[in-house]
Amino acid sequence: MSVVTWKTAVGVALLALIAFGYWKYRQPRFVAGERLPDFSFTLESGQEAYFSQWRGRYVLIHFWGSWCGPCRNENRALARLYAEYRERDFDIISIGIEQTRQAWEQALMTDGLVWPNHVLELDRFDGPLARRFQVRAIPTTFLVNPEGVIMGVNLQPVQIEHMLREALEGT
Numbered sequence: 001m002s003v004v005t006w007k008t009a010v011g012v013a014l015l016a017l018i019a020f021g022y023w024k025y026r027q028p029r030f031v032a033g034e035r036l037p038d039f040s041f042t043l044e045s046g047q048e049a050y051f052s053q054w055r056g057r058y059v060l061i062h063f064w065g066s067w068c069g070p071c072r073n074e075n076r077a078l079a080r081l082y083a084e085y086r087e088r089d090f091d092i093i094s095i096g097i098e099q100t101r102q103a104w105e106q107a108l109m110t111d112g113l114v115w116p117n118h119v120l121e122l123d124r125f126d127g128p129l130a131r132r133f134q135v136r137a138i139p140t141t142f143l144v145n146p147e148g149v150i151m152g153v154n155l156q157p158v159q160i161e162h163m164l165r166e167a168l169e170g171t
Contacts, residue, residue: 044118063140066107075111077157093117
């Protein structure tokens with residue numbers, strides 16, 4: 001093997017290792033099939049809540065930000081899903097990864113996020129829930145079944161809808 005070929009192979013391997021490390025770093029803490037441990041948080045209303053209060057329902061834990069273009073696009077689809085499935089044991093808990101309250105409040109209104117379960121973390125990715133879930137990129141979602149087991153992580157809205165329809169309607 002020539003020196004140039006050897007250096008190229010080492011360079012490619014090093015780049016692949018760096019890319020894998022970056023990908024791994026951005027992965028959230030919990031994975032599909034895992035039981036989500038109970039945790040507490042304060043809703044925007046000021047009410048202290050525990051995730052276990054939602055046992056018996058399908059819950060989407062949704063990390064997003066007003067400054068995140070892909071999040072804002074996803075929000076509209078999630079608002080539609082909430083309107084369709086909220087009466088059938090489905091809730092959303094949104095965690096805003098933000099720098100300012102004003103931008104977050106405006107995005108809630110603009111995007112039609114009408115569900116009551118909102119959490120604001122002004123420390124961006126250093127907030128308590130972002131750290132607990134090891135969220136380092138948004139949007140990040142966790143779809144959890146009524147038993148508290150994660151059904152899927154970082155699902156697209158169409159995938160969430162498919163899983164909800166299958167679980168709630170049997171189709």
